[in-house]
Structures are given as C-alpha cells and as structure tokens.
Amino acid sequence: MANVISDRLNLSGALGTVVESKDGLYTGALASPILHAAEKAQAVRSLAKARGISLSRSWAYSDSYNDVPLLEAVGHPVCINPDARLRAYAKRRGWQVYDFRTGQRAAKLSLRAAGVIGALWAARRSILRRSGS
Secondary structure: HHHHHHHHEEEEEEEEEEEEEEEEEEEEEEEOOOOOOOOHHHHHHHHHHHHOOOOOOOOOEEOHHHHHEEEEEOOOOEEOOOOOOHHHHHHHHOEEOOOHHHHHHHHHHHHHHHHHHHHHHHHHHHHHHHHHO
C-alpha cells in the first residue's frame, strides 16, 4: 500500500508494515514487525544505510509522540499538528512545530463556550421562572 501511494506521488519509495502473501493472496499474517515507534526508526536507519542516505541531512515529519525514535534519528525533525506529548517533547528539544489546526481549535472552543453559556442562561431562566421572579 505504501509503495502504491509512493508511486502515485512520484516519490522514491516507501516503508510500511509488510503483510504476508502466498500464491498472490494475502494471508492476514504479518511478514515483518509493525513499523511503529522504535521499529520505524530502525527501518529508516536500515534504508538509509542501504541507500547511502545521510540521516543527519534528512527530514522526518510526525504528529505522534510514538514517532519520537524516528524524529530523533534525523537531523531535521518536524512536528505537524502534534499530540500534546509530542508538542511538549518538541518544545524541550527545540524542534520545529507547525499546527495548522489553530483556527479549528479556536472555533471549537468558541462553540463549547457558547454552549456552556447557553446552558447556564437556560438554567438561570428556569430557576427564575420557578421562583416567580
């Protein structure tokens, strides 16, 4: 799947968890470890070594704290819309952080605030009606 996406985006390759197949059919079993956390970083190191890629000159992007090993493996780690743990970690490390959700977050907070204010106003009205004021 990763290679199909890579081909369609005209990239040089991709890494992903490999699923076993027999006689051209997927068995449902995994043929490699799940590329997650440290396994992903190790796969990138192996690929870089095999292709002569300098990881210190490479970039990696992530939104998840689970990818800290990958981000630490490259010279240019970048956090995009990071989860809270990754945001804090990136801040301590001085990594670049980009959050393109700030407008969405502000809108959600405004809607929540409006909902709370509306509920309080309705409750106040109900109390005032019952008290006869």
